[in-house]
Every structure is written in structure tokens, then in C-alpha cells.
Amino acid sequence: MTETIRETPPVLVEAGRIQTGFFKTPFRRANLLDADNMGGRRGRMLRWLRLKEWVGYGVNHEKLFGGIIIQNAKYAASGTVYLYDRETRRKQEWLIVDWPLRARLPETLWNSESRCGGGRRFLRFEHDLERNRHRIRSEVKAGRKNPALFIDLVCHQDWRRVDPLVVSLPIAPDHHTYTHKSPLRLEGVVRIGGLEYVFDPERDLGNLDEQKTFYPYRSKWKWGCFTVLTKDGREIMLNVVDQMTHEGEPGEDALWVDGKMELLAPPVIAALSGRGDYRIETPDGRVNVRFAAEGSKAEKRNFQLIRMDYEQYFGRYDGEIVDGQGNRHIIEGAFGALERMDARF
Numbered sequence: 001m002t003e004t005i006r007e008t009p010p011v012l013v014e015a016g017r018i019q020t021g022f023f024k025t026p027f028r029r030a031n032l033l034d035a036d037n038m039g040g041r042r043g044r045m046l047r048w049l050r051l052k053e054w055v056g057y058g059v060n061h062e063k064l065f066g067g068i069i070i071q072n073a074k075y076a077a078s079g080t081v082y083l084y085d086r087e088t089r090r091k092q093e094w095l096i097v098d099w100p101l102r103a104r105l106p107e108t109l110w111n112s113e114s115r116c117g118g119g120r121r122f123l124r125f126e127h128d129l130e131r132n133r134h135r136i137r138s139e140v141k142a143g144r145k146n147p148a149l150f151i152d153l154v155c156h157q158d159w160r161r162v163d164p165l166v167v168s169l170p171i172a173p174d175h176h177t178y179t180h181k182s183p184l185r186l187e188g189v190v191r192i193g194g195l196e197y198v199f200d201p202e203r204d205l206g207n208l209d210e211q212k213t214f215y216p217y218r219s220k221w222k223w224g225c226f227t228v229l230t231k232d233g234r235e236i237m238l239n240v241v242d243q244m245t246h247e248g249e250p251g252e253d254a255l256w257v258d259g260k261m262e263l264l265a266p267p268v269i270a271a272l273s274g275r276g277d278y279r280i281e282t283p284d285g286r287v288n289v290r291f292a293a294e295g296s297k298a299e300k301r302n303f304q305l306i307r308m309d310y311e312q313y314f315g316r317y318d319g320e321i322v323d324g325q326g327n328r329h330i331i332e333g334a335f336g337a338l339e340r341m342d343a344r345f
Contacts, residue, residue, distance in 0.1 A: 067337060179210060222242040264282055
């Protein structure tokens with residue numbers, strides 16, 4: 001891929017026009033509600049209703065894998081934590097539901113906070129890109145189905161050393177997506193009932209996924225991601241997506257090797273015969289991996305006009321990746337996620 005990665009302008013939307021392309025750093029102002037899309041100057045409320053937002057983190061410990069996310073679809077807002085013990089092969093999930101007007105997702109992650117819930121049942125992210133870090137804090141009392149949950153994790157995002165993926169692209173007539181993704185190093189503790197998992201930034205990796213998108217009413221996508229330290233000590237992250245960008249146009253497909261990012265050609269993400277098993281290949285052969293699910297978390301809602309069929313699988317990636325210098329990286333049992341969405345919202 002030879003797409004130019006541009007210097008980041010001061011604002012994402014200037015004079016009603018959304019800046020498009022690939023950028024070197026996250027925007028200081030991601031003011032999508034100022035866009036002229038969908039109603040022009042008088043359509044701000046419509047744009048707010050159509051803007052689907054989330055900030056999510058993938059967490060990968062030697063014994064634990066999971067996803068932590070706050071999302072606001074405007075008809076509903078929630079915080080979700082799911083954690084999968086790789087030794088016992090047991091998944092547990094905690095859901096915190098909040099009012100869309102009360103849950104908070106900030107315009108940018110430079111010096112801000114995301115939050116959902118309150119009291120002794122909350123999920124909160126403290127964002128401080130100036131200091132290269134995010135902090136995840138959560139506390140949920142034990143319930144009938146799940147033990148108590150406690151999280152205090154620092155996610156190190158050294159964006160001066162590790163290239164972020166910052167993308168702003170049209171996806172369908174008059175719709176648009178903005179995303180910011182990055183590898184992370186994790187430090188801190190997660191407690192599930194009486195079990196404690198201590199995260200070491202020299203060993204434990206994660207990924208950031210910040211998304212702000214004007215999705216069309218009918219939306220579909222597939223997305224996959226993993227981070228891994230290979231046997232030869234290389235830090236690899238792969239992010240691939242099949243969404244509603246124009247066919248043949250570049251998207252948010254990227255490879256990181258030791259913090260250096262390369263854009264990839266749009267891949268094929270094809271379902272195989274096993275449930276949750278996929279083949280992922282780029283047309284130039286640089287990515288050739290298979291994903292085999294060990295489990296999943298699903299959300300299925302049907303309110304007639306609003307419908308969502310979503311499932312995020314978690315499992316292992318195996319195969320081979322070739323970086324831009326021609327170096328081959330063998331991927332063996334890299335734990336990660338792959339999700340599919342089919343929605344009307």
C-alpha cells in the first residue's frame with residue numbers, strides 16, 4: 001500500500017467538510033457533529049442520533065483474554081466486560097446499562113474520560129495521550145451469575161514511538177467513519193472473585209479501538225485483530241476489516257511490527273466450515289492466516305425497526321505474515337478476536 005499518511009490538521013471537520021485520509025496522530029478535535037452530512041447546519045440532532053461511538057480495549061494476558069468497551073448507539077448505551085480464562089476455558093461477562101444521555105464518550109482521547117454506570121457498578125476510562133496512557137477502572141458487585149469484578153489497568157500507548165492508525169473515510173452515500181487504533185502495553189490487575197491476574201507490560205499486550213461513525217441504517221461488517229509477541233521476540237499486531245468502504249478502496253487494514261505500522265491491501269475475510277472459523281488473506285499474499293474460535297459473546301436484539309445480530313468470537317490465529325521489508329513472521333496460536341455485525345439501527 002502506498003497511501004500517504006498525512007500530517008493531522010487541527011480539526012476533523014472544517015467549514016462543514018470532513019477531512020478524509022490517513023493521519024499521523026489522533027485529532028485534537030474530532031468534531032463530527034459539525035459536518036454538513038445529513039441535514040447540513042440544521043441537522044445536528046439527526047447527526048447525533050446517527051453517530052455510533054465506542055472506545056474499546058482488547059486485553060491479552062498469558063492466562064486471560066478479553067474485551068472491555070463503552071459504547072453509545074444513541075438508542076442504547078452500555079459498558080461491557082468479557083473475560084476468558086485460557087486455562088479453564090471459561091468466559092464470564094458483565095454488562096452495565098446506562099442512559100444514552102448520561103453515558104459519556106469524549107470527542108478525543110487527549111485529556112478526557114469515558115464512563116458508564118455509577119456507584120459500585122461502573123466502568124470508567126481515563127484518557128491521557130499527552131502522557132502516553134489510558135487507565136481502565138471498573139468495579140461490579142457479585143451477582144447471581146457472576147463473581148465480583150475489579151479492574152485497575154494502565155494501558156501504555158506511546159504514540160511517539162508506536163504508530164497509531166488514524167483513518168477518516170466515507171463508507172456509503174453521505175456516511176462516514178473515523179477510527180483510531182493502536183497496540184498497547186498493559187500494566188495492573190484484574191480480579192474476578194478470588195482470582196487475581198497481574199499484568200506485566202514487558203509481557204502483556206492489548207489494543208485500542210476508538211470509533212465514531214455515521215453508519216447507514218443497514219450496516220454490516222467483519223473485523224479481526226490480534227497482538228502477539230512471536231517466538232523470535234517481535235511484537236506483531238494485525239487489524240483487518242471488511243466494512244462499507246467503497247469496493248477496492250483502502251480501509252483500516254494495517255500491520256504493526258515492533259510499533260511500526262504499514263497499511264495493507266483490503267483482505268478477504270471468509271467464513272470456513274466451523275462456526276467462528278475464518279480465513280483471512282490479502283490479494284498480494286502478505287497476510288495468510290486462519291482464525292479458530294474457542295468461544296464467543298453475542299448480542300441479538302430485534303425491535304423490528306431496530307435490529308442487531310452481533311457476535312465477537314475469541315480464539316487463535318495461525319499462519320504467516322510478510323512485512324514490507326519481505327520478512328516472514330510465523331503466527332502460532334496468537335490469541336485475538338474476530339467479530340461480525342449485521343444491523344439495522
